[in-house]
Amino acid sequence: MNVKLAIIYYSSTGTNYRLARWAEEAANEAGAEVKVLKVPELAPEEAIATNPAWKAHIEETKDVPTATPADLEWADAIIFSTPTRFGNVAAQMKQFLDTTGGLWAQGKLINKVVSAMSSAQNPHGGQEQTILQLYTTMYHWGAIIAAPGYTDPVIFAAGGNPYGTSVTVDQNGNMVENVEAAVKHQTRRTLQVAEWVKKGQG
Template identity: 40%
Template sequence: MSVRIFIVYYSLYGHVHTMAQAISLGVRDAGFEPELFRVPETLPDEVIEKMGAKSFQDEFQKLPVITPNELAKADAVIFGTPTRFGNMAGQMRQFLDATGGIWSRGALAGKVGSVFTSSGTQHGGQESTILTMHVTLLHHGMIIAGLPYTFSGQTTMDEISGCSPYGASTIAGGSGERFPSANELAGARYQGRYVARIAQHLAGKQNEILS
């Protein structure tokens, strides 16, 4: 059975984008082709340039922009966002706030939802960002999938590392100088595979689940 796995994210400097690539590998490990989308940008080009993000954004903005109606076509959606003061980025919040139409018809109910993130510091709100995003996904009736402790890198003591049972994550550093470690990328890849396999088992059973 064909299963559609969407990876929907926002990335300003490339850290979340790098994690999304690893999640894509995990989806492929499960035998499916991931579909990558970005949410609409809300910052003017001149602001992006002043923030030093233009070189990455020139590449990132080649990704297709998702619409709420397109979101409803997925069997599973893995959302990615940087952390902003312990919560999702405004770009992701604005996109999710526009999903009232598909919410009203239960278009995401019974589908798998998952989240990954990045933050500037080790305790910069990674877990709260993922958990607060879960609230929105639960309002849509989605079945939440995180990053289980069966990913052994979750308990590493060999390095400072992101990743929690709520989802894969990375630490970008105060100036964005640190990109995802091998362990963090492994966690993202595991999450992609895990979500895809759950979606495979649930595919075609949405009416049964919701009845």
């Protein structure tokens, strides 16, 4: 069965973009129809210009399509990836989620299969809380959360976050944990649950 997957991310300097691309690789290997989409940037150009890595990443990803509510309606499954901001999702991701009221009111987000990933500059910087905060919105949608739990040993190798893959990023922008395999497992699990849901609705 062909599952349609939207991978929706926000990334300022590239970490969550890399997570999104790993998810895309796994989804393509699984035969899904995939869209990788960024949420709109809210920061002013003056702020971006003060951070060379941020400015470079904006340029690197200028051709990545911007997510719209229509992409959520299209998708059977959605994987979100966002850095943590004080234990919550980045403002850019929150603003995008706040545009989904119309779809929510029409019941068009019910039974979407969703999963989430995050990053922070230290292991206890809000990674788990960020994912849980994002899932709160999904509960309001009536979505089905496909958390990875401890369904594969790669979860432990990546740091053991059962809510969704998360990664620590050092001062130089390098990922501390090796999370690629965990991202790909989480993606395959999300697609599997979405396939079950589609079959059940058919």
